Amino acid sequence: MTHPLKDTSDTSEASDTPEASGSEADIGTALLRPGRRNALRWIMLAVGLVAALVLPELVYPPVAMDIAAWALFAISVDLLLGYTGLLSFGHAAFWGSSAYVTGLIAIHWGLPFPVAILGGMLFAMAIAVPIGYLSVRRTGIYFAMVTLAFAQMIYFIANQFSGLTGGENGLQSIPKSFFGVESVETDSFYFYYAAIGLILLGVWAAWRIIHSPFGRVLVAIRDNPARARALGYDVDRYKIIVFVLSAGLAGLAGGVFAISHGFASLEELNWTTSGKVVLITVLGGIGTLWGGPVGAAIVVMLEDRLASSGFEGTGIILGSIFVVIVLLFRHGIWGTATDLLQRTMAGRRDQGD
């Protein structure tokens, strides 16, 4: 399996290697027989579900909620970067605008938070249509720059409309209204369980997209857009659709984040947020789906620990880890782990058969 990042850089040359097309979406299950491969996928989903449910027992619930939200955000980026070969450097636009819209709905209409988040998500998808339409015509670094430019535009719009957004003070005091259930509205532990369903729904949607025929076409486009086009697929349309879906997932995550914290700030729209989510995705492993959650857990926990450690350089530590991972484990943490697993399993089968 070639490295997806490398693929994006030379898509224009349309390298015509036989193994490029039809390569497996799931790195870790590539060599398994179809039956077992399917079973393993379901096991992974189940393990992910259990992990999501015990997380607030292991870490401080608001931090657990952050991990879950960033995990889905990273998955949304992975959908583009790992499975379609598009590096979006402007995903903060969807995460952040959904955070604001979710907050505005919750503040002004007092609707239960899942409804507010749904509104935020739909808004993110709505703005993703024109942004996607204009940016998917470019690939590689140009696509990254165009998405970054749009995200910055939205950042400045939010900054200017301070009457609505609160400017740099952010949108404060977003209520967690949840059908009058007081424990959910006031206690972050119970809130986690009320909100995690939305995140899991998002993860499940991503999982479905990846393992659908539509997902297969995306991988084909990533590996060889010219061949996908020759086979009759409308490449740009596929890219726009996955861009909007990805924006929806990012918006879902951003909405949960805003409700969990009780505010939406300009930080959510800043390019540093786009950078952080790409970092998380690459750290976990692109094109792996589960890499996002692993990366999110590591980065969010590390930020949280370092903030209380008294050490005066959180950025230095995160940066160093990123450099080490990129240099030593090019498939990211999860990608490397599944590579190893796959190798040992292949070895064992050789002995057994």
Add this chain to the structure above:
Amino acid sequence: MRSKKPAAAVAAAVCGSLALAACGGGGPSSGGGKLSNDKVVLGLLNDQSGVYKDLSGPNAKIAIQMAIDDYKAKYGAKAVAKTIEIVTADHQNKPDIANTKAQEMYDRQNADVILDVPTSSAALAVASQAKAKKKLFIDVTAGTTKLTGSACNKYTYAWAYDTAMLAKGTGTTVVKKGGKSWSIVYPDYAFGQDMQKSFTKAVTDAGGTVQQNIPTPFPNDNFATFITKAASTNPKVIGIMAAGGDLINFVKQYNQAGMQSKAQLAVGLMFITDIHSLGVDQFAGTSFTDPWYWNLDAKNRAWADKFQAKTNTRPSFAHAGNYSAAMNYLEAVQAAGTDASEAVIKALDGKKINDIFLRNGEVRSDHRVIHDVYLAKVKSKNQVKEPWDYEQIVETIPAADAFEPVSPDCHM
């Protein structure tokens, strides 16, 4: 979402009960008596690695420790708070981190009060946590008037300054001293727009005129055209509302354009650490309002000497403010005989305070602490006699005039 899997099940069983116990606590943990957890915990939440590191940062912890030492020395065996701890966290000026850390401090580290918190968005987030957890928050370094306006609550105090006070102090006093015609240059975002409005009001109320209001992009590094435009009507004073890096760029270009001799420069928001980092020459002659200055009188200087002995630097207003906030919190605990929030609030409200930070200080009903503030002029290089000797105090603005009256938006 996924964690390291084999350990998960075991760890879940062990930590489950712990987490639940800690999550239950929201309200005041002790009913009628004495101290929660048998100790008083002061939380310091600020920027320990970024732009406000010098303004408050790690040295604020030393200032708070000085307050603890002074409290213990003052009351000795009679002290209600025998064990006093400080917990710290670096919010990196990010509101989401501030929000999570504030919850963690209140819930898990048993903090009775959180101090400092620069950056308005972060301070507002902490204020809403204070309200939710019914624990105190004394803000020192954030300047938003919302803390005592629409976002005010019973548990949140604003100890040192706010943007309206800066405008009132500088605007009014400079006009009184003859600077009647103004051009105001402001960055076009919420902070700049607020400052521009406050300054315009202060200047016109004092009998001056604002000839021009000139918005600039934010962030911005080329101010040449804006400076030329501001100077075109020959105002006596040019007011600049930019902060941080933009302020430094503006002042540099202002000096390069030779404006220093043509119009007086009044700065909306400036800290002594800004003067220190750019050099006193760049700011020479500019006016600004300072909530506190270390070399104002013998009393301040004595405290600054003690601070310098521990940190090798002179204190900013934020250090003295944190000292004062911590000290008065502990005094209130002493008076109330407990650290239960409601009792401490009762002891603090309406209190008249004179200490090394607050002169003619009073905790107002909206939890805005009012006190005398100072219009300062930055010294020129040959007037500077020792390190950090940057400010010449032109006028003391009395507490009653320095701050805006109680905001009608504040409902506690």
